[in-house]
Amino acid sequence: ETSPWLLLVTFLVTILHTLFDILAFRSDVMFWRSRKNMEGLSANNVLAEVICQLIILLYLWNNDAGWIIVITMAVGLAIQIWKAGIALRLKRMGKDSSTAQADATAMRWLSYVLYPLVLGYAVYSLVYKEHK
Numbered sequence: 001e002t003s004p005w006l007l008l009v010t011f012l013v014t015i016l017h018t019l020f021d022i023l024a025f026r027s028d029v030m031f032w033r034s035r036k037n038m039e040g041l042s043a044n045n046v047l048a049e050v051i052c053q054l055i056i057l058l059y060l061w062n063n064d065a066g067w068i069i070v071i072t073m074a075v076g077l078a079i080q081i082w083k084a085g086i087a088l089r090l091k092r093m094g095k096d097s098s099t100a101q102a103d104a105t106a107m108r109w110l111s112y113v114l115y116p117l118v119l120g121y122a123v124y125s126l127v128y129k130e131h132k
Contacts (some may be wrong), residue, residue: 014068017066018022018072021072021076025075025076025079028079028083029079029082032082032083032086035086036088036090038087038090038091038100039099040099041087042099042100043087043088043090043091044103044104044107045103046084046087047084047085047087047088049080049083049084050077050080050081050084051074053073053077053080054077054096055073057070057073057077060073061102062132070107076107
């Protein structure tokens with residue numbers, strides 16, 4: 001009983017979303033392939049993105065998300081891991097950015113707030129929420 005127009009619009013939106021994902025992946029790869037240093041970028045942030053995308057991918061997989069979404073997230077995770085490799089290589093070569101000190105300071109202050117919040121929510125979730 002689903003309207004053909006609704007199916008058509010859903011199909012078109014899915015195709016456009018996939019196209020925009022491919023264009024974003026392409027742009028990201030081109031940007032990182034041309035990097036000679038980490039000026040203005042944070043290796044810590046790139047590594048944190050790997051962890052975040054891995055958690056999101058595992059969540060989607062666990063909740064039986066559509067295969068297009070899971071494949072898109074898996075490709076995004078693979079690209080993020082590749083970017084982390086480039087960032088770590090540049091950092092080891094001493095081509096770290098001049099913003100590394102500011103990044104370290106920001107991460108330290110953020111950890112003062114973030115770690116207690118995450119720990120508190122984890123305890124709350126374990127005590128009051130039902131898990132699989």
